[in-house]
Amino acid sequence: MIPILSGRVLGGVSPALFGVRKPASAYAEALRSSFTALTLGSLDRPPKVIQVTSSLPDEGKSTYPASLAGLLAKSNPEKRIVLVDCDLRRSAVVKSLGQPESDATLDRYLTGACTLEDAVRRDEESGLYFIGARVNTPNSAEILDSNAMRSFVATLSATYDVIVLDTPPVMAVSDARVVSRIADYIVFLVRWERTPRELVINALSTLRDLRKPIGVVLSQVDVRRHSKYGYGDYGYYYSKYRDYYRN
Numbered sequence: 419m420i421p422i423l424s425g426r427v428l429g430g431v432s433p434a435l436f437g438v439r440k441p442a443s444a445y446a447e448a449l450r451s452s453f454t455a456l457t458l459g460s461l462d463r464p465p466k467v468i469q470v471t472s473s474l475p476d477e478g479k480s481t482y483p484a485s486l487a488g489l490l491a492k493s494n495p496e497k498r499i500v501l502v503d504c505d506l507r508r509s510a511v512v513k514s515l516g517q518p519e520s521d522a523t524l525d526r527y528l529t530g531a532c533t534l535e536d537a538v539r540r541d542e543e544s545g546l547y548f549i550g551a552r553v554n555t556p557n558s559a560e561i562l563d564s565n566a567m568r569s570f571v572a573t574l575s576a577t578y579d580v581i582v583l584d585t586p587p588v589m590a591v592s593d594a595r596v597v598s599r600i601a602d603y604i605v606f607l608v609r610w611e612r613t614p615r616e617l618v619i620n621a622l623s624t625l626r627d628l629r630k631p632i633g634v635v636l637s638q639v640d641v642r643r644h645s646k647y648g649y650g651d652y653g654y655y656y657s658k659y660r661d662y663y664r665n
Contacts, residue, residue, distance in 0.1 A: 419610070420448045420482060422638040434484035434514050438492045438544045444641075449486045450493075456603055456633045465603035465631070466575055469583045471594040472607040473621035475508065478637035479607050480584050484514035487582045491546035497579040500538070500547040504585045504597050506558035509551035511584050515541055517548070525555045528566040534573070547578070563596040571600050588621040598625065604632045610639040 421444055423433050431439070437446045457464050470483040480503075487501040503511035503524060512519055522536035527549070537549050561567065574581050583601060585594040598604060604625055608618055625632055 419636040419639045419641070420452065420478065421445055421641050422610075432484075432514055432516050433481050434488045435516055435543070437485045437489045441489065441493060445485075446489055449482075449489050452605070452633070452635050453486060453490065456605065456631075459631060459633065463602070465601075466579070467571060467581045467583065467600060467602045468605060469585055469594070469597055469601035469603070470605045470607065471585045471598075471625075472587050472609075473589045473613060473617045474587050474609075475590065477587075477607045477609040477613060479587065480505070480510035480514050482605070482607055482635065482637060483582045483584045484511055487548075487580075488515065488541065488544040488546045490580060491541075492544040494579075495545055498547065498577065499545075499580045499582070500549070500574060500578045501582045501584065502549045502574075503551035504562060504583045504593070506551050506555035506561065506593070507553070507586055507591065509553050511548060512550040515546070515548060517541060517550075520550055523550050523552045523555075525552055525558075525561055528561055528564060528570060534570075559592050559596055562593055567597075568600055588624055589617060595624065595628065598628045598630055601630060604628075604630050606632055606634050607637050608634055610636045612638075 423436060423445055428436055433445070437449060440446060456468070470479060472479040483501060487499050491499040501511060503509045506525055517539065520539065522532040524537065526532045527534060527537040538547055540547050555561065571581065583597055585597045588594045606622065606625065622632065
């Protein structure tokens, strides 16, 4: 579960930047726990290419990968982490990282309009490498299903330790299912108290057909309200060990 961050807590910064600047916060610890869970679930071969998707827009699908990748890069300076915006319809990675837009985007690299050196940028504060995308890119599914895309991910795998792919919602377009073929692990975001249960079940059924490991992450959880339900999980005991965190 990833706790929701109020505007008061954020203090005017993005959640991704908050996690980098507050590595001992409950938010950062929740991100670490989710990454630990997916690595421990794949002990024989720790996932290198991690895809993040959801069933609907506005479930934290871009905030989560930007926050996780930035925190991993800041916490592990000896490792090279890269975040790739594969949402060619509603790209949001660059905005989530608080970076300026650039013409050197994923689609332009895949079509030969720019070099990989131009497309890969670096956030100096976290040390995270990232590649942006254009909004409303034509023929996005075909671009993501191309040999150029597969070669691109293979090239990144030879250089980077962890590759995080932010992809569109599963139920909206086919792009996420296309990208899933080249991912080692799929993180599926579900917005707490907002995403309909039936929609989650249908989306997960679609992803299971790909025969890839899938982990479900609850996003934007109000842990104080959640604790009242008495599930006996992280949210239930939050008040007992919140002194371990520094917001």
